[in-house]
Amino acid sequence: MKNNPFASLAALRDALPPGDAKVATEPGQPTATKPTEKKPPPRAVLRYERKGRGGKEVTLIEQLALSEAELEAWCRDARKALGCGGSVEGDAIALAGDQRKRLGEWLTSRGVKKVVGG
Numbered sequence: 416m417k418n419n420p421f422a423s424l425a426a427l428r429d430a431l432p433p434g435d436a437k438v439a440t441e442p443g444q445p446t447a448t449k450p451t452e453k454k455p456p457p458r459a460v461l462r463y464e465r466k467g468r469g470g471k472e473v474t475l476i477e478q479l480a481l482s483e484a485e486l487e488a489w490c491r492d493a494r495k496a497l498g499c500g501g502s503v504e505g506d507a508i509a510l511a512g513d514q515r516k517r518l519g520e521w522l523t524s525r526g527v528k529k530v531v532g533g
Contacts, residue, residue, distance in 0.1 A: 455526030456480050461515050462532055474515055476508040476522070489525075496521050 462475040481489065483503070490508045494501045497517055501510035510518065519530045 453485070455528075457527070458529045458531065459522050459527045460531045461518060461522075463513055463515055471511070472513050474510045474513060474518060475504075476510070476518065477506070479506075479508070492525075493518070493521065 456479045459479055460477045462477060463472065464475065465472050476489075476493075479486065479489070486503045486506070486508060490501050490503050490510075493508065493510060497510065497514055499511045499514060501508060503509075515532070522530050
């Protein structure tokens with residue numbers, strides 16, 4: 416029989432005070448609480464520009480009012496959905512090419528209420 420260094424800790428588990436409900440009690444079990452769903456931004460402004468980019472066409476998504484991490488996630492999802500390149504520039508998402516029509520539909524499907532300029 417192998418020596419398990421954690422076997423003695425199992426007896427101490429009952430003596431501990433109740434902890435955070437988000438931690439699973441058994442490995443592989445789902446957590447007790449569900450992650451909170453973020454509301455989509457109420458508005459997005461689409462803008463198409465070439466000026467100052469060496470002639471390259473870029474579609475900008477502005478005024479999303481999302482955090483930096485959320486902007487990165489939205490940019491990643493938009494790149495996958497539209498099959499184009501893109502990046503986060505300040506508080507806007509820049510996608511390569513003229514994506515205004517497809518992007519307006521994608522934003523609407525993500526729950527954005529008002530899409531301006533698309």
